[in-house]
Amino acid sequence: MTALVGDIGGTNARFALWRDGQLESVRVLPTVEYPRPEDAIRAYLQGVGQSVEALQAVCLACAGPVSGDDFAFTNNHWRLSRTSFCQDLGLSDLLLINDFSAMALGMTRLREGELIEVCPGQSAAGRARLVIGPGTGLGVATLLPVGDGMWQAMPGEGGHVCLPIGTTREAALWARLHEKLGHVNAEAILSGGGLLELYRTSCALDGEAPRFTSPAEVTAAALTGDAYAEAVLEQFCVWLGRIAGDNVLTTGAQGGVYIAGGIVPRFVEFFARSGFSKSFRDKGNMSRYFDRVPVWVVTAEYPGLEGAGVALQQLLEGSLGGR
Incomplete structure (x- = not known):
């Protein structure tokens, strides 16, 4: 065929x-x-x-x-x-x-060397797994085990949930974003364009003259020691942690979290030592819920295509798909 x-x-x-x-x-x-x-x-x-x-x-x-x-x-x-x-x-x-249904199914096809563990843990048997990834937008999906080694991808639009506020700094950034955008969703910050928006909003809040004009420039500056760009990229990672943690609580995804998409794999070492892990688990009296939840960064080149193939094959074989 x-x-x-x-x-x-x-x-x-x-x-x-x-x-x-x-x-x-x-x-x-x-x-x-x-x-x-x-x-x-x-x-x-x-x-x-x-x-x-x-x-x-x-x-x-x-x-x-x-x-x-x-x-x-x-x-x-x-x-x-x-x-x-x-x-x-x-x-x-x-x-x-949905593209992140395919991304989720692609997680079932990962090969050795295509995952980097950034938060150690142990996948809870029979529990859902979360797939989240900043790219052009912010994709979110849930991967459910359905028995006999099969998985079902549950689509959603988690990238459009409200951007959470956890500090006074984030509240000040949110207020400026709200003045400009109205509704402030997670994707407004956790995406390629969102990283640049976060940089510009931070500059406006701090009275800094913007020096960078693309998300790639902000990332490159952060990775070469520019203190202000580092702080912006750090805030990006912290906000990704908040959103990922909220989604784990909502879906019960104690099977683990896959960080996919085209952005985070470009700065895995920075990400691993950032405040992501702390904000991911910072959920008040539910913080212990995350004690054993592993988090991996996905470095596979085409997981979305692999997942689309899995969905097609499952449909043709009469199995569960992500349609």
Whole structure:
């Protein structure tokens, strides 16, 4: 069977062929260069020497809530109609899943060397696991064990919960963010654009002249010893800890926490010694709940694509999927 899987975020669309339970011919295409996902898929297939007619199944993991026929991507300009998509590409059906449902299922395919433990612990048997990851946005999903070594991914929109406040400094930052944004959700800070927003808001609060114009510049400065950039990146890690901890309490995810996405793996050593661990566990009389909850940073290159393949395979085999 020739199947295509895709992991589509705000900036990039990753595509691969899925054959015999394995990824083949992975390519990454910038979403801005194509008016529709169908156009990007045709370009991908042409690039890997496959015809559209050869496709027998497609699974796309997409940022945003998935339901109904029409889908609008959360962080890019693409829109998709299942009906039109299938007609355009000659398919009988399209499996659409939330991008972090796919990311969660991808955790079941991790290989040796693709996890770095940053908070030691012991996974509680039979308990849920949390998958959270800052990237273009903030993705959150829950991975549930369902017996016989199978897992079910539960989608959600946890990146859009309210940004929590734990210190007077955070309250002051939140107040400035609220003046600018209105509703302040977690993704407003815990994302690539959010890191830059946090830096600019911190500068405004402290009367500092901004020197950096991209999240990459802020991160690079922090990692080379710039004290102010370090403080901003530290606050980013602390806020990620607060949100991750809140989600563990909500879902009962004592099986562990996977930190995925494209941002944190770029500064794992900084992250491991940051205030993430303290803020993750700082939950008053429920702090002991976290005593044995492990946290890992995921360094796998394409876990979302792997998860899309798992979802497609489970559907075709009649097993539980993340649709």
